[in-house]
Amino acid sequence: MEIHGVKIDDTYAEAFPAWVSSVIITGATRELAYRSAVEATGFATSVIGCAAEAGIDAYIPPQRTPDGRPGFGILIVHPKKKHLKEQLVERVAECVLTAPTTAVFNGMPDAAEKLPVKLHFFGDGYEYQTKVGDRSVWAIPIMGGEFIGEEEIGVVQGVAGGNFFVMGESQMSALIGAQAAVEAIMDVCGAVTSFPGGIVGSGSKVGSKKYKFMNASTNELYCPTLKGKVPESKVPEGVKGVFEIVIDGVSEAAVSEAMAEGIKAACMVAGVKFITAGNYGGTLGPFKFDLHKIL
């Protein structure tokens, strides 16, 4: 299979179940909402070493937010619901409640299950309940004015670890291909790429052959500089750069759409040569995203 001259490998991405919550952060301006969303989704690339995975899902213009101000939807993700709840509370408390002019709303009002985010105790008794449209919120007097927060945030069983690899004739071809992919995924609702700029520069394998204390180590079979030095390198001839896109989403459909749109966009970039995906032979994750089927 080829898209725009780029070969698509006949393989699948293996992914895992995870709990996903969705928060809308609004602010007086787009920039103010963005700064808070960036802080709240920071240090959240992979649960291998971070307390959660998180990313910005979408910009939401004033016309479509609960309070008529510009906002961003973010996703916070963890395999365990208890950990997700803790992270949700801490990230909203430390990165949104503290930010200038921001407010918080439930990003999935239709979700059957909700997690409590009880910020109103911060008000020390000066807080009060009110409404924004049809949403029940707490208003907390703060130095900057009043903080408005909805305290029940929707959570669903979603998918973590959807992925594909962009390979290029040069490191920079693969990188720009990966950037184009991330930009396409930004427009897919319900899916985020949690790594810096959405791109993984150092895709890993589980464990380590040499250092037994390591949970993860470099995936030498996909390292261009090790081609010819390791047996059975999976780096195709003529490929000098490989970048991985990892996707978390609210549903199998969202991750599938994100993978498809991301791959199509990457294939439009000059010098992108090959697209494949990572899996563990189907032994680990229950979700399989077959590249040829989703495209």
Place this chain on the structure above:
Amino acid sequence: MEIHGVKIDDTYAEAFPAWVSSVIITGATRELAYRSAVEATGFATSVIGCAAEAGIDAYIPPQRTPDGRPGFGILIVHPKKKHLKEQLVERVAECVLTAPTTAVFNGMPDAAEKLPVKLHFFGDGYEYQTKVGDRSVWAIPIMGGEFIGEEEIGVVQGVAGGNFFVMGESQMSALIGAQAAVEAIMDVCGAVTSFPGGIVGSGSKVGSKKYKFMNASTNELYCPTLKGKVPESKVPEGVKGVFEIVIDGVSEAAVSEAMAEGIKAACMVAGVKFITAGNYGGTLGPFKFDLHKIL
């Protein structure tokens, strides 16, 4: 005392000792380095609820980085050295090693003390030692190419919690004043503002009068909407917005300079009326930054 017609309160900011490490993150482009720096300093506003405090110190042009590529200097801060070390390792491993095209260097080569950041085990035996200029680094083969990392990062005893309050005739006057302050502080070497966009919208007091389980709660004496409702409000007549700037730095001098430059910049904004600072009567922190003295 007045600056550009803005009254400067005759008071001081109280601050605390903390360990501060400094990392330089470079990338193929400024944007790539920036994305990694933002991720590495995310979810790090206050140790009240975050595992560390962190911020971007400065952009460093290619002319002045160890590897001749654009970079950013970041500071990671924690009162306890053991916690700082853990956070330093995790943040560099998860947010810089994983990022596309990035490299890591020691931001304080002259610091007497260094913290180890041993990323090279990620190389699973394929890593090797080399030099960038006069710096000893490890090169780790990764999918994107090779990751270069210096593994000893300077750490010093610095200062956390330097602060001042910007008060304005309207919420937005105080906010723009605070933004101008943050922009001035960006140009002060060795000082960061760890909150979203550098600004605290909801300054807190220690503990809570009503909810005993809370470590911190709204500082009602500085809330404009509570003026007239709480006794002894410290919001001056005609003030409708108060934003706090909190500064961490490598030294008392750096925090002092950051406070001075930030206050001067805030005072240039139309509608800024009053500058003060937060302290606990000198009972908590050993550092006192007297506003009139530093200006």
Place this chain on the structure above:
Amino acid sequence: MEIHGVKIDDTYAEAFPAWVSSVIITGATRELAYRSAVEATGFATSVIGCAAEAGIDAYIPPQRTPDGRPGFGILIVHPKKKHLKEQLVERVAECVLTAPTTAVFNGMPDAAEKLPVKLHFFGDGYEYQTKVGDRSVWAIPIMGGEFIGEEEIGVVQGVAGGNFFVMGESQMSALIGAQAAVEAIMDVCGAVTSFPGGIVGSGSKVGSKKYKFMNASTNELYCPTLKGKVPESKVPEGVKGVFEIVIDGVSEAAVSEAMAEGIKAACMVAGVKFITAGNYGGTLGPFKFDLHKIL
């Protein structure tokens, strides 16, 4: 009439007919497309002193551009079709053809009338015709690779000079209100705000009382610092800042929607007090946008 506590003046904005062309600029990444769009719409605030008015209409994700790459739609506007044609050619030739990785497509393929933008002569005979989807384009060999350009760009009779004024209790309240308005307008299809950041800081009147050689001069009736100094000042009591939003669009409906969405967003900002609009008593422009009717 009030929106979120902000009084909406019972008046109308007067606007004028103008020719409007729409161009889609795509690039390898969103940033590359954006840089070209910004250059192509620069120095284009008002035809009082610029050769055209222009602005970025919308970001278009890879999923929805002709060539599957990220792009921006821009509008270029002039009352006279001949001038618009010249400006369209020059701006595309100098700011898009010259930019790295960009391509050009007709942003209004359904427009009955088209303007020619014959860039292919730049190919000096090495150019050739091809297709992108169902669009006929020229491919021009360039240093960076190949430039792809559609050479017929749709043009319609639209509207220039739609406007409203945001007034605030402080300069900064009005400014943030105006920013929120611009951000809402960005999401309205077919309408742009051509001034820097979308905001006019120095709204003008036609001509000058004192300096007869001036085509336009400060609108003293709306200057807060002249309240009490000029007779019949139109600055309401308690207003210290006034910013104007000027809107050009492809149709009366687009400008009307942009005005409505912009005003609603401005009214959500703390300290915004009053919204009005500019007109010349209906003597100049055939279009009248009654604020109460459009909201």
Place this chain on the structure above:
Amino acid sequence: MEIHGVKIDDTYAEAFPAWVSSVIITGATRELAYRSAVEATGFATSVIGCAAEAGIDAYIPPQRTPDGRPGFGILIVHPKKKHLKEQLVERVAECVLTAPTTAVFNGMPDAAEKLPVKLHFFGDGYEYQTKVGDRSVWAIPIMGGEFIGEEEIGVVQGVAGGNFFVMGESQMSALIGAQAAVEAIMDVCGAVTSFPGGIVGSGSKVGSKKYKFMNASTNELYCPTLKGKVPESKVPEGVKGVFEIVIDGVSEAAVSEAMAEGIKAACMVAGVKFITAGNYGGTLGPFKFDLHKIL
């Protein structure tokens, strides 16, 4: 000669004398100053088709601007002083005076020669003279508050058309190399890159062989897709992308430094293969920048 493994051609860039004026634009925030600077330097890539060449020289922090607010220095460039004067006035009047919160100052107070930019007539008699530090300025009442402008702007005889070509093993390697070069040049004082994002994607030759009405056309000798199709192609073996950086500056020294720093930064990017420069055999421009000498 090689830098970081990249071959530097033994040739020179040929450049031309031009008049260069320097303006400092400040604003309440960095973003507000930036928006105005971008508009004022837009549609200004090349005097082949634009009324001037222009670019942002440097960000200037509040600590170092005349009015203690964040600002940007811009350069406006034209071979003819009369044209420069007209463009300087129009660009400042339409893109800075109109912008929210901005002020204008002379960026080269030490220049022997000055151009008048008499904006104060816009005040219609309500304007008045005052001082900002030791600078004489006019204050003009406007809707947003007061516009502050210095009305004599320094102008010097500088250099236009300094240049070099970045060639890469792939289109994207050359592009990222060119981006790195532009980022290095941003830190060189007194030099700008006027093209979109600082990069030329379609470098040209003077005139056209086939279309006699064209002043400039594609430089087929440097087009990678024409290698093997045109005799004497100058595209080295293995090169698939060529981007040009064009530099205007206040002096031969500034352009020389910008070229040197830009080339060094480009050479740090993986896949960059060759650096050369454009000249016309020395017949046109009096300035010759020998690559080996300046590095």
